[in-house]
Amino acid sequence: MPRSTVARIDLEALKHNFRLAQAKAGAAQAMAVVKADGYGHGIRAVAQALAQDAGKFAVACLEEALEIRAAGLNQPVVMLQGVHSGQDLDVCRQQGFEPVLHNNLQLDWLAASQAPAYWLKVNTGMNRLGFRPSDLPAVMEKLKHLDQRAELQGFVTHFACADDTASSMTQEQTRLFEQATEAWPSLMRSVGNSAAHFLPEQPLYDWSRPGIMLYGASPMIGQTGPGLGLEPVMTLEAPLITTRVLRPGESIGYGSTWVAEEETRMGMVAIGYGDGYPRHAGTGTPAAVRGRRIRLLGRVSMDMLAVDLTGVPDAQEGDMVELWGKTVSVDEVAVCAGTIGYELLTGLTARVPRDCR
Ligand SMILES: Cc1ncc(COP(=O)(O)O)c(C=O)c1O
Secondary structure: OOOOOEEEEOHHHHHHHHHHHHHHHOOOEEOEEOHHHHHOOOHHHHHHHHOOOOOOEEEOOHHHHHHHHHOOOOOOEEEOOOOOOHHHHHHHHHHOEEEEEOOHHHHHHHHOOOOOOEEEEEOOOOOOOOEOHHHHHHHHHHHHOOHHHHHEEEEEOOOOOOOOOOOOHHHHHHHHHHHHHOOOOOOEEEOOOHHHHHOOOOOOEOEEOOOHHHHOOOOOOOOOOHHHOOOOOEEEEEEEEEEEEEOOOOEEOHHHOEEOOOOEEEEEEOOOHHHOOOOOOOOOOEEEEOOEEEEEEOOOOOOOEEEEOOOOOOOOOOOEEEEEOOOOOHHHHHHHOOOOHHHHHHOOOOOOOEEEO
């Protein structure tokens, strides 16, 4: 039997989720974050599907921005990590990419270049990238004397805890951001990962930046994408390649971690951690076959995993098993594997073909 493991990509669901993000963004415009190969869904297909609706795309780096041009799309592309050399700025200007500049080295390259449109990153507490609010006046003073000042679009900040409704961090970051940028009201402001779209009263200013919610997974702690009104975009499927009945006392797979207490009909599914399915998903992790939920048994191997077919006696070799998708949300699998949906989606390997519809 040929290996038919596949990630089916539902582009209508993607569009639905973008429309929801835009509705939640209110007066702000939502730029579509498509970094990390469109969160594992395929950046070209994702960008093409959103091209009608998204006024801008956002990616991490230049290589990803070039992928959008290779897909034949002309929208501005915001580069969230800025540039890695002065030459990158030339490419940005030629291609219509908008780097988010976050340190003095990048400003020195800017001063020596013909500037592209660009943004400045303000560090309001995430402490990964950006100028401190107290440093912003000096940065703006430096830019004032440069021709490159004219290309400045505005200010960006990124929230550290927007996924946690119990945290006051987002409010504090918002306050710092407003304070830091109020002296330049004619410039734009961009905040708001997906989670911020689900926080009541959260201002999103001119441009919000939804990522994970576009793909139908949850940005909020303890919630699933469908629970938030999102439609799962990826359905990861693999075939049942064998079934067998285990006798009491028999175990499955490496480490013999699961041992049958009674006669158990189980099946082997052609997917494993070599495909990006998480090895830390243990016994009990949900999957589905024939529309019914089943559970994993024992350890995930590189190319295979075992499932309990007790509840689905009609399941047979050749049936496709859903590892995550419309029946089992990727968020549920992520919890079982001690991670987040983001990591599972972006971690799917090249061995799994993406089938976009
Ligand atoms: C600066 C920035 N903005 C927006 C996003 C989108 O975040 P999310 O996928 O949580 O919506 C990211 C993602 O990591 C980011 O780094």
